[in-house]
Amino acid sequence: MDGTRKDVEQYKDCHLGKEPPRAVIAHKDADSQRIYKAITQVPDSDLFSSDAFGGKYLIFSDSASGLVELPKITGSVLYLKQDYYEAMHALKVGSPPAPALDRKIQWCVISHAEHQKCDSLQIPRLECRRAESVEECIQKVMRREADAFAADGGQVYIAGKCGLVPVMVEQYIQQNCSYSGDNPAMNISVMCIEASSYHVVAVVRKGSGVTWSKLRGRKSCHTGLNRSAGWKVPDSVICGRTPNCTLYTFFSKGCAPGADPASNMCELCKGSGKAVGDESKCKASSAEIYYGFDGAFRCLAEKAGDVAFIKHTIVGDYTDGKGPEWAKQLKSDEFELICPGSPDETFKYSEFDKCKLASVPAHAVVTREDVRDDVVSILEAAQTSSDSMFKSVGERNLLFSDSTKCLQKYAKSLEEFLTKPYMDMIEKTYETGQGAPGIECVYDFLQ
Incomplete structure (x- = not known):
């Protein structure tokens, strides 16, 4: 053409x-x-x-x-996929009208708490739409029932296979954010040349006797099925291409929100805390108390599990009086890191440079190509006028990670954002047939 x-x-x-x-x-x-x-x-x-x-x-x-x-x-x-579907639809009813210049963006949230925060931000031209999981958000964005959401690297990979694109990236280092004038409260981001990242660590309770060499058969806490820190990285590091090895069989039981409710990876999940009839148990949203970075750490801190796979900053953020109510009594020196490079040793929680499992891409805002510019402009304007976009009340990491300092525009490809080593790691874990996404844009996966 x-x-x-x-x-x-x-x-x-x-x-x-x-x-x-x-x-x-x-x-x-x-x-x-x-x-x-x-x-x-x-x-x-x-x-x-x-x-x-x-x-x-x-x-x-x-x-x-x-x-x-x-x-x-x-x-x-x-x-x-949306492009093909719309092309066929246009043959029958004609091309859709051009979008209005002041069109609104529909932001996809996955819990009641996220919906409340989204509404409270009162961002001009942004409306909030509810889904039950990130995978449902992917479907809604593809069907134009929503326009954007924030996701971790493992979820960005799945969304990318369905034709969606990362357009803004969470930046966790204040110095890497650029500002309007001399006012650091005005977080206007420039183009992100190199995407932000974080380290994945395996955390245990100090004195528990758990080391990397004694990990098999233990109880595990995961941020969620198919999420980077909680699932993809430990699956790759522990099992790799080892025949018949999966996290389901390696650990005796665990909590990986989003897993099959009948599996051992939902046994430790707590749901919303109800005694009986709790439909939130093992849901991949904040309705499950043990979901996400804070949830996996809580699972470990409350002694439900023996090891938690989380982001390197979580222990410091949630201890010594800095965390939410359930974590007020926790001390940072009560936790240690373990890693395969030193299978019989433990390390201080702050020694993640010595003892980490991998470095992975930061969370990103995902959308369709046709609304990329609208999403970016609305979020860039919002973070200049709101000081609560990256703060959560009652729960943690609602909409965005609480450790985010600013959002940076990202215009490179999905492959450059995720990086080849990270994508190779993800695809290697899918070869085992375990933890495969419940949503597949199948002919992209088959090529």
Whole structure:
């Protein structure tokens, strides 16, 4: 479409669009697993060959090599991706009208507490929309039922595979924020040349006897399924490509909000604290007390688990009288770090440079390409006029990490933001088949 010609083998650089592969369609209430099992009982050589019937592409494509079972939540828009869906829709009803110049941005929140904070900020042209999880936020943004949300690296990876982009990055070092004039309260960010990052650490209680060499079979506390610090990094470091190794089998039980409620990775979760009938237990939102950085640390501090996989600043932020009410009595010297490089040693919580599992990308604001400029301009203006965007009341890390000093505009690619080593680590953990996302933009994952 740029007026050039290319060799036929260069189709990836010279095409009119990407079309998803054929899919088996069923009623939304159908037993999809039963259908998948029934179809895949037929040998591939019979299923994908039409030669014996004198035709081509009979029922399935002759070039297919297998079928992949999709997550139950995969609807037509999610499968086709927004651009393709809208292109087909436009053929029938015409192109949609251009968006208004003063259009509002819908921010996706994942808990009642986040919704309250979002409303209280009263950011002009920003409205708040509720979802039950980050994965549901991804779907809402793809369907244009929402426009943006903040997520950690593991969630940014999934969103990127669904065609969404990171446009602003949390910056945790004040000196790296630029300001308007000489007023440091005016956090107007310039272009982020190199994305901020943080360290992932494994924290234990001092005197517990837990070291890296004695970790197997212990009880674990995770920020959430598929999150960077809480799941992707420990999964990669502990299991890597080791056959039959998963965090589910390595630890005796744990709390990884977002995991299968029937699995051992939800056994330690506390929910909202109700005695019975608690629907919040193991939910991937702040409705679960042990969700997120603070939740995983609380899980360890309350002695539900033996080890917590969290951000390197959490122990310092939540102890010695600086944390919320539940942490008021905690002392920083009650906690230590463990790491595979020194399997029989422990380190002070402040020695994360000596004892860390990995350095990972900071949390980022994710949106669609078509609303990138609107999202950035609204957030840049908001952080110049509000001193509470990065403060949470009652709970921690609502909407953004509380340790954020400013948001910085980011215009590079998803791959440059996440970095190749980090993406390799994520993809390596998916090879085990454990912790795979409940949402997949499947043909991107298959390529």
